[in-house]
Amino acid sequence: MIFTTAITPVAWALMGAGVVLAAAYITWRWLALHSLNKFVNITQQTREYADELAPVSIIVDACNETDQLVRFLPLVLNQDYPEYEVVVIADGAAEATSDMLSEMKAQHPNLHITFTPHGTRSLSRKKLALMIGIKAAKHDIVLTTNANCRPTSDQWLRLMMRNFVPGTDVVLGYSHYRYHRDKRWGRHWRIFDTVTTGTQWLRSAIAGRPYRGTTDNLAYRKQLFFDVNGFAKTMNLTWGEDDVFLCQIAHGGNTRVELASESQLSVYYENIYRAHRLLRTRRDFTSRRVPRRAFVEHAAMSWTLWLAHAALIAAAVIAWPNAVPLIAGAVALIVLWVNMTIVTRRECRLLQAPPIRLTAVPLTLARPLINLSYRVRELRHKKSNYTTYI
Secondary structure, X not given: OEOOOOOOHHHHXXXXXXXXHHHHHHHHHHHHHHHHHHHHHHHHHHOOOOOOOOOEEEEEEEEOOHHHHHHHHHHHHOXXXXXXXXXEEEEOOOHHHHHHHHHXXXXXXXXXXXXXXXXXXXXXXXXXXXXXXXXXXXXXXXXXXXXXEEEOOOOHHHHHHOOOOOOOOEEEOOEEEOHHHOOOOOHHHHHHHHHHHHHHHHHHHHOXXXXXXXXXXXXXXXXHHHHOOOOHHHOOEOOOOOHHHHHHHOOOOOEEEOXXXXXXXXXXXXXXXXXXXXXXXXXXXXXXXXXXHHHHHHHHHHHHHHHHHHHHHHHHHHHOOEOHHHHHHHHHHHHHHHHHHHHHHHHHHHOOOOOOOOOHHHHHHHHHHHHHHHHHHHHHOHHXXXXXXX
16 A cells, blocks of 8 residues: 555545535534434423413224223323323224223223224224314313323323413324334334434424324314314325324424423334334325425435445545545544444434444445335335225
8 A cells, every 4th residue: 555645636536525525414413413402401491381281182092902902091091180081992992992991981080982983984094083082072182192102101191281382282292112122133223213213303393394293192282183174185095194184283383392201102013023114104105295305304414425435435446555545534434433323322312212333324324225115115005005085
């Protein structure tokens, strides 16, 4: 190897471009982390909250989930909150579910039970259940969740509802699957994808551009549902009751995010691998119907990351056997990778996920390709995203 400053202009240009692109990517990642970290650790502690907690109706969608209702519904029914009701919509309920709910109702007067009609065609069962629950709710604010969602504290409801100050109509909560139950190959990818996706839509909402929510943990004023005719806009879609609907009712001036640790829900899935794949496919399908700004930003920064690697590697190849571009490129990449790992670990901590260490860099680089595979899969199963309404 030769150490000399006699490097071709092309190699110099590529090396400079690679360093600039790497610096731009690092800066973007740290700024993104800072906005989320500031919100969780500072903004939520200093912002104004409601002096009086308004009555609320919790809508629980349960589809043949007797075991989950037995385990998690008591946690919903025993929240530390002055006035609330729980409306369970039993979709396809077996006799055992009905009996169990009847026993619970005898102990909890604020529990109400309703059922979705059997044999309903050309309609998303999820949307139907939510519509029935919202119409049955007696309070002006509704908070939606699912039978497989576990509150981690009896303060969950209080933390979500404290955000309904004058002018706030929508509160976005957060939920995540039970990480410790995921033992299957690809676990690190599912953790990484969950955290990256969550960071993306939460940051956008904090910045005043909400485009995503989750019916696992979403509260809003009931009147908004009727103002936009409920799910009329997505009646021909099997899914999309949260993202598309949220974009109709939420904007920067009427929406708050709640990320206190005790406000986050833990979601139970029997098969986490399958659940993650299905949720990704459904989200990708409905993402084309929501504002694209956050997606364009992430796509641009993914290109920036790849181009930084390509430029630094190309500079080393072109200048070989001169070792200066090789060493400079190696140093730049090491700095880049260390920063990527640190930021990813801190994002995991903020969203209560297990830390990701050695796999942070390869997963970040591979994510665009993996996302493409989901897109291809979604095209193969496109018809399943529509009801027979069309």
